[in-house]
Amino acid sequence: MSSKQKLIMLPGPTNVSDRVMRAMLKPVINHRGDAFRELYKGVQGKTKHLFQTQGEVIVFSSSGTGGVEAAVLNLIRPGDVAVVPVFGEFSARLAEEVELAGGTAVKVASEFGTAPSLEELSKAMDKVGKVKALFLVHNETSTGVAVPYVREACRMAKAHGAFAVVDAISSLGGYAIPVDEWGVDICITGSQKCVAAPPGLALLSISGGVVDFLKKDPPKTRYFDIPRYLEYGSRGETPFTPALPLFYALDEALSELLEEGFTRRVQRHDEMSALLYDGVARMGLKAVASPQVRSKTVVATFYPAGVDDAAFRKALSHDHDIVVAGGFGPFAGKVFRIGCMGQVNAEYVDRTLKAVAETLKMPKPA
Amino acid sequence: MSSKQKLIMLPGPTNVSDRVMRAMLKPVINHRGDAFRELYKGVQGKTKHLFQTQGEVIVFSSSGTGGVEAAVLNLIRPGDVAVVPVFGEFSARLAEEVELAGGTAVKVASEFGTAPSLEELSKAMDKVGKVKALFLVHNETSTGVAVPYVREACRMAKAHGAFAVVDAISSLGGYAIPVDEWGVDICITGSQKCVAAPPGLALLSISGGVVDFLKKDPPKTRYFDIPRYLEYGSRGETPFTPALPLFYALDEALSELLEEGFTRRVQRHDEMSALLYDGVARMGLKAVASPQVRSKTVVATFYPAGVDDAAFRKALSHDHDIVVAGGFGPFAGKVFRIGCMGQVNAEYVDRTLKAVAETLKMPKPA
Numbered sequence A, B: 001m002s003s004k005q006k007l008i009m010l011p012g013p014t015n016v017s018d019r020v021m022r023a024m025l026k027p028v029i030n031h032r033g034d035a036f037r038e039l040y041k042g043v044q045g046k047t048k049h050l051f052q053t054q055g056e057v058i059v060f061s062s063s064g065t066g067g068v069e070a071a072v073l074n075l076i077r078p079g080d081v082a083v084v085p086v087f088g089e090f091s092a093r094l095a096e097e098v099e100l101a102g103g104t105a106v107k108v109a110s111e112f113g114t115a116p117s118l119e120e121l122s123k124a125m126d127k128v129g130k131v132k133a134l135f136l137v138h139n140e141t142s143t144g145v146a147v148p149y150v151r152e153a154c155r156m157a158k159a160h161g162a163f164a165v166v167d168a169i170s171s172l173g174g175y176a177i178p179v180d181e182w183g184v185d186i187c188i189t190g191s192q193k194c195v196a197a198p199p200g201l202a203l204l205s206i207s208g209g210v211v212d213f214l215k216k217d218p219p220k221t222r223y224f225d226i227p228r229y230l231e232y233g234s235r236g237e238t239p240f241t242p243a244l245p246l247f248y249a250l251d252e253a254l255s256e257l258l259e260e261g262f263t264r265r266v267q268r269h270d271e272m273s274a275l276l277y278d279g280v281a282r283m284g285l286k287a288v289a290s291p292q293v294r295s296k297t298v299v300a301t302f303y304p305a306g307v308d309d310a311a312f313r314k315a316l317s318h319d320h321d322i323v324v325a326g327g328f329g330p331f332a333g334k335v336f337r338i339g340c341m342g343q344v345n346a347e348y349v350d351r352t353l354k355a356v357a358e359t360l361k362m363p364k365p366a
Helices: A018-023 A034-051 A064-075 A089-100 A118-128 A150-159 A208-216 A226-233 A244-260 A262-282 A309-320 A346-360 B018-023 B034-051 B064-075 B089-100 B118-128 B150-159 B208-216 B226-233 B244-260 B262-282 B309-320 B346-360
Strands: A056-060 A081-086 A104-109 A133-137 A163-167 A186-190 A202-206 A298-302 A335-339 B056-060 B081-086 B104-109 B133-137 B163-167 B186-190 B202-206 B298-302 B335-339
Touching: A018 A244, A034 A056, A034 A202, A034 A244, A056 A064, A056 A226, A064 A089, A064 A133, A064 A163, A064 A186, A064 A202, A064 A208, A081 A089, A081 A118, A089 A104, A089 A133, A089 A163, A104 A118, A118 A150, A133 A150, A150 A163, A163 A208, A202 A226, A208 A226, A244 A262, A244 B244, A262 A298, A262 A346, A309 A335, A309 A346, B018 B244, B034 B056, B034 B202, B034 B244, B056 B064, B056 B226, B064 B089, B064 B133, B064 B163, B064 B186, B064 B202, B064 B208, B081 B089, B081 B118, B089 B104, B089 B133, B089 B163, B104 B118, B118 B150, B133 B150, B150 B163, B163 B208, B202 B226, B208 B226, B244 B262, B262 B298, B262 B346, B309 B335, B309 B346
Parallel strands: A081 A104, A081 A133, A133 A163, A163 A186, B081 B104, B081 B133, B133 B163, B163 B186
Antiparallel strands: A056 A202, A186 A202, A298 A335, B056 B202, B186 B202, B298 B335
């Protein structure tokens, strides 16, 4: 195994600063003692800034997928109907989660590389009538598509008496999603994306409406039992043993984010993604996403004819120490994805574009 | 928050060596690349040594409770009946998990400080008839009680055509539980107990019988979907983003364990717990557990009359830099618990016993 830190231009995990890495070396402490309560209360406060909320927040010791499962298991009961826009791998998974929980997922599908329109969502909701929840993936990591209508979709869900859940795992921090203002009932993000901490934690905001609902109708999960996390969270604890080193790192990464300034971090993602899209276009490459729905955090690009995905990424890693991701599902082998997240800066972007351009000139396989 | 590392004599998390802590600083890598596959295959191999199995193993990015929930959600279907010995907080939770999953938990209860007898288990199984699974907590972290009949209970479960699940979260590594030889279908442990890694990972062994059952009857959970983990695991991956720094640390902690030797580590737990029980007895303190069921990894002891739990533990931490745990449930305020796990050695035990003796001499509150 290489012990060298490569430049991680993945759609997560992403580069973590030395300062955040070193925070993991802080002392082992009792998670039922004052030191942990102080740590977790700090994390809660900073997480509220991230979600721009006065409401509740939770940190699960799980990946982002665990956070999504938590949202589904807490809101969906057998027989419930949810509307799920499906336009990539992660939104398809969300629809499956709803079905696993005994609900019906009404899928509003669009081709990979696009997103369903707000009108199509509206029609689906009207048709269903009694919608329990809208589950919206904001940013499809698999295709580099971000929907431009989170606020409007949440308003629509509210008008139908439905909960609005937004999977912002690969976007929050690169985008602002003010959950109180926009009426997001549960918003989910991961530690290892725009927050630039190591992987292993899921961050959630929880609206008052969800709290009230769960008081009357508690969920059937324990590990992801939101009311239990809120109860423990009110005194600065988690119900189950927290992944302590990751909490230390998250605390430091959130401090780093707030020191930079939330608005500035979002702007930086605007700027860096614009440079990346410009750069790949100048190489004559075609982005997967149509221009109106291009993600700022994942730049997915079709390979030119004849480029071998595995050979390209291997050369990029071996010769340039830069790691990018391949394509998902129908795009496997046809697409590469550059992450534009967290610590991304002009130097990283420049290095990446130069290395991609050089590597694409490789002799093609016969 | 103190930045000093105290001596952690908790029943988890426990002291982590510098070597294991520093492993968390290894480079961020793509969890879909060769470097991670190499890492995880190494972890799988060492985890098989820990469980003494030729079968399958899984590592979840979750606490031990997540691992227990995984066992329940994968085996229990609505209407199933499970037998659950209940003799403390964690076994009570296990029974609740079964009920949450739609099953019926037939509880075989005993007073805290004791464990139900094998005969009582046998009677309960006979009475139920069609038992889907036995869920046995090996070591009740809440009371310092370890059941002495894991092997026999598993044999009994088999004779009833039931799966045998053993929660060995706070015991495996301090005890040997050879899962193949003893017929344990799912055994669960945590990273932060006798394995002496940081918290945040659950380790499970999975029998061929469980694999076959799940092929016919897949579970309704995604985050804890055992077949999905086995499928990805066969190529050295996890289905969802792994908590990478914790995998690095676990790998190092398991290396440390295997270098010491599994048998030697178990012996060390024998020896150190004997010293602790002797020491508290010499102070005139009464252990919670009756002698036949005393845990080697958690030494739970009643306070002498008049000792204030919070004041005692605060003084121990403040004056001696030693952290022990308080009591659970009915024992809250009446009991303190010393962890005897992982890196525990004669010096730690000696320091702890001296500090406890000195602190108990504190002036009592009026």
